[in-house]
Amino acid sequence: MKVKTLAGVATMAGALLITGMPAQAQTIDGPSVSWNLSTWGTKRAFTAGMEYVAAQVSEKTGGKFNIKLHYGEALSKARENFDGIKIGAFQAAMYCNFYHPGKNPASMVLTMPFLPLGDLEVSMHVREAVMAHPAYVKDMDNWNAMTYMSSLLPQYEFMGRGNPPQKLEDWKGLRVRAGGGLGTAMQKLGATLTTVPAPEVYTGVERGTMDAASFPYTYSHASYKLPEVSDWFTSNMSPGTTECGTVFNKDAYAKLPDQYKKLLMDLKAPAYQVQIKAYHDIDEKNLPAFRAKLKEVVYTDAQLDEFRKIAAKPVWDEWVAENKDKFDAQGLLDLVLAEAKKAAKK
Known part of the structure; x- marks a missing residue:
């Protein structure tokens, strides 16, 4: 932002x-x-x-x-x-x-x-x-x-319990709450998905049935009290919304x-x-509180570039292929990209 x-x-x-x-x-x-x-x-x-x-x-x-x-x-x-x-x-x-x-x-x-x-x-x-x-x-x-x-x-970030995933390879095998294209992206890193509604996430992390959850940064993590049962959070992954x-x-x-x-x-x-x-x-309120209590995971530009190569356009292409016979999926994706470019120039 x-x-x-x-x-x-x-x-x-x-x-x-x-x-x-x-x-x-x-x-x-x-x-x-x-x-x-x-x-x-x-x-x-x-x-x-x-x-x-x-x-x-x-x-x-x-x-x-x-x-x-x-x-x-x-x-x-x-x-x-x-x-x-x-x-x-x-x-x-x-x-x-x-x-x-x-x-x-x-x-x-x-x-x-x-x-x-x-x-x-x-x-x-x-x-x-x-x-x-x-x-x-x-x-x-x-x-x-x-x-x-x-x-x-806003863009999503992850918060979770246990060892922080400081490398992309560390996501392999983690049980994460993520949906839609973001969920597909995390699967490409080897994570296992769950899409439980937000009110159920706290219990899932607390009981260990999930390792991490993606939420809009930072308001939703705090709204659902996830810091109470977490050890770490990502702050620059920005994988999508x-x-x-x-x-x-x-x-x-x-x-x-x-x-x-x-x-x-x-x-x-x-x-x-x-x-x-x-x-x-x-x-402005949440970020200092997160940093005071939790381990902040910050990825390098090289790591983020690698993640994008794995999970940006390849996931877009898969989504278009899966939906092309249902509606104009490519046209809809093109609209998003065109409107974002146009709005950024204003």
Whole structure:
């Protein structure tokens, strides 16, 4: 992530948190509407964007439109949120694509290792472009869902227990939590995969059923208290990320009055800035705490170059070959690379 860019974002988002969205002079009038949003875990950086949206829709409508976030899988298991959206059990839900790759195959392009998504502003532009791609939209249609916004997950890093993997060869035989293309990349290093949902990782590492877990750096490691049961963490592996975000039930959205629909769409830009600031702020807090307690594993440029040769384009090519008859996989990958290049120049 670019420090200069994030510093500017932090200033912008801080102002947004104080003043709210550049606001209408009057309260937005409309009917009373209550939505429920299903998610897992607790309130954290990951949920900051949607927490901001929920607060703003209530404020801007004088309490007539409310979105309640239900944490801790209170409404649905994380792997079943799409199912709940499809039947209208709730109006909104958060999801992570690698929990159920068969439900959202096109979105798995964003799990490919070593995509140029380290800068969160670039990542935002790329993800928005991918979410508008016909293959992605078709996947969402299968679940009566429309994508609202991404959670802009930062690059993943690993945290684990036991001897730290200081060389690439040390990953051989380790049982690791990693999904999607990142999981494929780790398999090429000889690791054994598991894709348990985030709330189950702490117990797995504590009991020794897994050796390490990949999470978005650094917020998610701390959110799930992984440092409590770990001995080491990687800080510059940056092997990739994934796609998690928020979807709406299409029928629920269609029933909203136009002024509420417009409000939701107007809130996306400031919500993204709030999301970026939340990740920036938590990194500043977590990294010193990690370094004080755990062994930091830093790979050399030569080691990282070797990892990319093994697990970047070869994994991309395998993914395209596996999906070329299902949707325009090569076109989707090309879109990611083109949009990242374009956004980086802005």
